[in-house]
Amino acid sequence: MRKSLRINHHPLLGEMDKKVISFTYNGEKLQGLEGEPIAVALLANHIRILRRHEESGSARGLYCGIGHCMECRVELLGKGQVRACLTPLKEGMEIREGSRLPNAITGRVDS
Amino acid sequence: MRHVNEGYIVCRCEEVTGKQLEDAYLLGAITSRQLKMKTRATMGACQGRVCRQLVNLWLSKKDQCADKGVEPLSYRTPIRLVTFGELAGEE
Amino acid sequence: MTTESADVVIIGGGIIGMATAYYLAKLGSDVVVVEKGEIAGGTSSKCDGNILAIDKEPGFDSQMSLESQKLVSQLVMELDEEFEYRAPGSILVCESDEEMEAAEMWVNRQKEVGLPFRMxxxxxxxxxxxxxxxxIHGGLECATDSTVNPVLLTYSMAVTAERLGARLKTHTWVTGIRLDPSGAVEGVETSSGLIRTKHVVNAAGVWSKPIAQMVGIEIPVxxxxxxxxxxxxxxxxxxxxxxxxxxxxxxxxxxxxxxxxxxxxxxxxxxxxxxxxxxxxxxxxxxxxxxxxxxxxxxxxxxxxxxxxxxxxxxxxxxxxxxxxxxxTPDHLPIVSRVEEVPGFYIAAGHEGDGISLAAITGKVMSECITGQETTISIEPLHYNRFKKEAGKR
Amino acid sequence: MSEVQQTDLLIVGAGPAGLSAAATISADRDFRVMVIDEFPEPGGRLLGQFHEERNHSWWIGKIVAADLIIQNTLAGVMIQCGVSVYGLELLPDGWRVLTSKGDIRTKYLLLATGAAEVPMPISGWTLPGVMSIGAAQVMANVHQVKPGERGYIVGVNVLSLAIAKELVVAGIEIEGIALPPDDLFAMEETNPVAAIELLTRLSDAAPAPWMRWGGKLAQKMKLSRLIASCFPKKGVKVWDLPLQLRTALVSIQGVDQVESVIVADVTRSGEIIEGSQREIEVDFVAIAGGLYPLAELAALAGCPFLYVSELGGNIPVHNERLKTTLPNLYVAGNITGVEGAQVAMAQGRLAAHSISYDAGWFACEEEPKLLDAIAEVKEVRRSAMIQFHPEIDSARKRIYELFEHWM
CATH class of the missing domain: 3.30.9.10 (D-Amino Acid Oxidase, subunit A, domain 2)
Incomplete structure (x- = not known):
């Protein structure tokens, strides 16, 4: 079990008082705090890979943290692509990493 | 060793490297607009929010009197992530 | 300010101007292109990239598109750079039985003239x-329709034309067209000097009307x-x-x-x-x-x-x-034409949504027309004369 | 279709400037104020900032934000978060603002959209675990999740040092703060001399005593080249931070996420010394390229701009009262130039007085308030703990002059 990345006793900012809820990422059941951005909940679970580049498949994660760079797009069931840095976590959310896609025009098939 | 490894990515969204900018430049793409059209730099998901200034900076260092060919502040609706559904006004 | 000369000056560095430049350069003409902004900086980069016959009236319209399709498939081999060419065909879809009936009539007319259409x-x-x-009730297909990246195609024609000797002057705008005492073209005045020439092609797209007015010609573009x-x-x-x-x-x-x-x-x-x-x-x-x-x-x-x-x-x-x-243009056909009143003045403009579709054939016939050869297809239906009366009325 | 919301004043950005503006405008019953923000909670950059004041007390942005939010709530201001603005349009009777939650019609519009970070490409910077320093700050201070256990910071500037300090307070190990590689994508301050010149400008906030005391002297006597030469290669500890002005971060390594960085020693002009490369294990890298004003909406609206390097980039032209050249459009906070949160708050208050003065609501009382608010912005700027740039006043004057020229 790896050490949690949550800062539970911040010397100046105190504690976070948010409810613990469950969600899934790529099918795996995880816990996070209600209302925190999806990217934060995943990071707290040591998950940094949020998507694969659609063409190359290279791993990508949170970059700007303010909704600007679009790097943190994940697939949220029922909602399509969302920015993980801005989308608040809710109980039962089913989230998948953004995936590499075949290219129907160039004919590249691996995904 | 001033130019450390120019093979790395500059435009994150479209995975365009400094090397690709260089190659396109050598083949005649000498304005930032031409670089963009030839390499797709700035044309991805962030619409150049991250790399547009890098491409312009690179070009200005490449060629002091480069005609940048873009208005640095040309923006068009939508400037934020919005789906076809949101744009259409369908929730 | 400098003075230079050329066989042909093309006004406009969009896809029509670059196609004309390419085909002329290929025939050995000494060509200068004058463009007020960048190559493919106007309509040619603000469009999609189709070479379509599916929506063209059977007859002259569709023949022109099919010729252009053929030329573009050859350009894949001829031009120096790749431009994302594909020819997967295209389809139209119908929302109602009424549309399906109309579509059937359309397909039958196209098939009658031997075009690869089907329901x-x-x-x-x-x-x-x-x-x-x-x-969706159904639709129809035209099997030969093709697609390109319009900017890359324009760039590719520009690069190849340059290799063949064409000179491209970007960020240069036309301030006047000089005529000799007989009224024939003798030069183009630009922001960077005079270019002496006997042939000018107005390929200025949406800006072709003010260019034509420089020689006293009204065109309804x-x-x-x-x-x-x-x-x-x-x-x-x-x-x-x-x-x-x-x-x-x-x-x-x-x-x-x-x-x-x-x-x-x-x-x-x-x-x-x-x-x-x-x-x-x-x-x-x-x-x-x-x-x-x-x-x-x-x-x-x-x-x-x-x-x-x-x-x-x-x-x-x-x-x-x-x-x-x-x-x-009022009849949705381009003007691809010489102008008899002003010897040496040519128009290749007014393609509305078909600029990408018809660029290759337009450039080809323009080059043939200027160099005095027989044109690949007749361009009589595209003569600017057809608007003379109308322009007079305005 | 989503229904169209109506308001009298719409403020885009619920950060220090936006919230201060909203709280300042009285909650008159006939006057509706709405604040929107893309982030799920209000506060903007206040949420992630804290620093030690001269008297050794701590200024904590979260507490300041909470106070502003309470003031807004009491004043009846509607704050809507999680709303993205993707466009806007000037209408004859005000502005139409297009959002992910439908249109908002407003008579007055205040853009308080803050700043974004200047990118700095480095080999490997697309790997998960590499983030902008602002993102690291948001993770650690807003959400209280460490961006990683051990990190490296690249880029030496006001922002990187301030945030590095915050990360250390949160218990995160910072292996080093180094310079970016000097290549065709490097902006300024990528060599030791330039970095020292920058640090000597920081006067009070400078992270090392010799910089604090010697800052002005060094500036006057142009000692930066000498200091750069003397700066030890292994770096010095300032504010408990391993500041490495003779080291550049060359590349970031890892398969699917950050595993290590390669750093190398550089000459005082920034050239890499062959053979000095070494690998250091880290699990995150924060890139600190500095801030630039986030003014896309002003550009979309059609504001004229002026590039002002002292203020961080292209600034929409405005006057001292924070009015732009477009009808009923105002700006406040970092969109007018990069400075600290306290200046942004003072600007927010000024924008509020400016709008109510222009609206003529409380005409007889408003003029003195407006003049006071202008004076207050200057005073806050003068006494700010973190001085972003020494030439801010004269730079701002250039913008105001251009405004007069436009009008």
């Missing part, structure tokens, strides 16, 4: 288009604005062009059954997938002068129309929007 039933549409709305939306990279929705049949209904003297805004903005679905895992969605048609601002109400209308045909798009992000001005 598609509901099942065929469903099997090719898994994301198409369930209530007006800017018609069109908007396009681009999606982000997404799972493939389809691999070729789809348009809605309903915008052809006016050809059958029937009204489109769409809401008032869709009608007002001339919005009709145009779906075009690209090699970059995204797709373009068009389009609109409006006369609003040279206004290049995105009209939000128009792009909203386009988004609604897109979702009507592809409900899955509701959750797909829009990457950007852009608009372009298409050079409209």
């Amino acid at each position: 598609l039933d509901r099942g065929e549409i469903r099997s090719e288009w898994k994301y198409m709305a369930d209530d 007006e800017p018609r604005k069109g908007h396009i939306l681009v999606s982000s990279r997404t799972e493939s929705i389809g691999t070729r062009k789809v348009m809605e049949f309903s915008y052809l209904m006016s050809k059958f003297g029937k009204e489109r059954k769409v809401d008032q805004l869709t009608e007002q903005y001339g919005v009709a679905l145009v779906f075009e997938p690209t090699a970059s895992q995204n797709f373009l969605i068009g389009s609109s048609r409006e006369f609003v002068g040279f206004d290049m601002k995105i009209n939000v109400d128009v792009i909203r209308c386009i988004a609604r129309r897109a979702i009507r045909f592809f409900p899955v798009m509701k959750d797909i992000p829009v990457l950007r929007s852009y608009c372009g001005l298409r050079p409209w």
Whole structure:
């Protein structure tokens, strides 16, 4: 079990008082705090890979943290692509990493 | 060793490297607009929010009197992530 | 200020000007292109990239498109750079039985003149288009329609023309056209000096009217604005062009059954997938002068129309929007013509939404016309004379 | 279609400037104020900032934000978060603002959209675990999740040092703060001399005593080259931070996420010394390229701009009262130039007085308030703990002059 990345006793900012809820990422059941951005909940679970580049498949994660760079797009069931840095976590959310896609025009098939 | 490894990515969204900018430049793409059209730099998901200034900076260092060919502040609706559904006004 | 000379000066570095430059350079002409901004900086970069016969009247219109298709497939071999060429065909889809009947008439007329058209039933549409709305009745296909990246094609023609000796003067604008005492062209005055020449091609697209006025000629070319939306990279929705049949209904003297805004903005679905895992969605048609601002109400209308045909798009992000001005003419055919009153003055403009489709054939016949050869296809129907009376009336 | 919301004043951005503006405008019953923000909670950059004041007390942005939010709530201001603005349009009677939750019509519009970070490409910077320093700050201070256990910071500037300090307070190990590689994408301050010149400008906030005391002297006597030469290669500890002005971060390594960085020693002009490369294990890298004003909406609206390097980039032209050249459009906070949160708050208050003065609501009382607010912005700027740039006043004057020229 790896050490949690949550800062539970911040010397100046105190504690976070948010409810613990469950969600899934790529099918795996995880816990996070209600209302925190999806990217934060995943990071707290040591998950940094949020998507694969659609063409190359290279791993990508949170970059700007303010909704600007679009790097943190994940697939949220029922909602399509969302920015993980801005989308608040809710109980039962089913989230998948953004995936590499075949290219129907160039004919590249691996995904 | 001033130019450390120019093979790395500059435009994150479209995975365009400094090397690709260089190659396109050598083949005649000498304005930032031409670089963009030839390499797709700035044309991805962030619409150049991250790399547009890098491409312009690179070009200005490449060629002091480069005609940048873009208005640095040309923006068009939508400037934020919005789906076809949101744009259409369908929730 | 300098003075230089050339066999031919082409005004406009868009796809029509570059095609003309390429074909002329290939014939050995000494060509200068004068462009006020950048190559492919205007309409040619604010459009989609089709070479279509599917929506053309059988006869001269469709023959011209088919010739252009052939030429573009040859350009793949001839030009120095790649331009994302594919020829997957294109389809039109119908929303009602009434449209299906009209489509059938269309297909039959095209087949009669030997064109590769066929009807598609509901099942065929469903099997090719898994994301198409369930209530689409069917459609039709033109098997030879092709697609290109319009900017890359323009660049490629420019690069190849340059290699063949053409000179491109960008950020240079025309201030006047000099005529000799007999009224024939003798030079082009530009912001960077005079270019002596006996042949000038007005390929200035939506700006061709003021250029023609420089030699006292009136042509009825007006800017018609069109908007396009681009999606982000997404799972493939389809691999070729789809348009809605309903915008052809006016050809059958029937009204489109769409809401008032869709009608007002001339919005009709145009779906075009690209090699970059995204797709373009068009389009609109409006006369609003040279206004290049995105009209939000128009792009909203386009988004609604897109979702009507592809409900899955509701959750797909829009990457950007852009608009372009298409050079409209009253009869929707371009002007590809010499001007008898002003010897040495030629017009290759007014292609509206068919500039990409018809660039190759336009450039080819222009080069033939200027060098005194027989043209690949007759260009009489494209003569500017056909608007003389009308222009007089205005 | 989503329904259209109506308001009298719409403020885009619920950060220090936006919230201060909203709280300042009285909650008159006939006057509706709405604040929107793309982030799920209000506060903007206040939420992630804290620093030690001269008297050794701590200024904590979260507490300041909470106070502003309470003031807004009491005043009846509607704050809507999670709303993205993707466009806007000037209408005859005000502005139409396009959002992911539908249109908003407003008579007055205040853009308080803050700043974004200047990118700095480095080999490997697309790997998960590499983030902008602002993102690291948001993770650690807003959400209280460490961006990683051990990190490396690249880029030496006001922002990187301030945030590095915050990360250390949160218990995160910072292996080093180094310079970016000097290549065709490097902006300024990528060599030791330039970095020292920058640090000597920081006067009070400078992270090392010799910089604090010697800052002015060094500036006057142009000692930066000498200091750069003397700066030890292994770096010095300032504010408990391993500041490495003779080291450049060359590349970031890892398969699917950050595993290590390669750093190398550089000469005082920034050239890499061959053979000095070494690998250091880290699990995150924060890139600090500095801030630039986030003014896309002003550009979309059609504001004229002026590039002002002292203020971080392209600034929409405005006057001292924070009015732009477009009708009923105002700007406040970092969109007018990069400075600290306290200046942004003072600007927010000024914008509020400016708008109510222009609206003529409380005409007889408003003029003195407006003049006071202008004076207050200057005073806050003068006494700010963190001085972003020494030439801010004269730079701002250039913008005001251009405004007069435009009008």
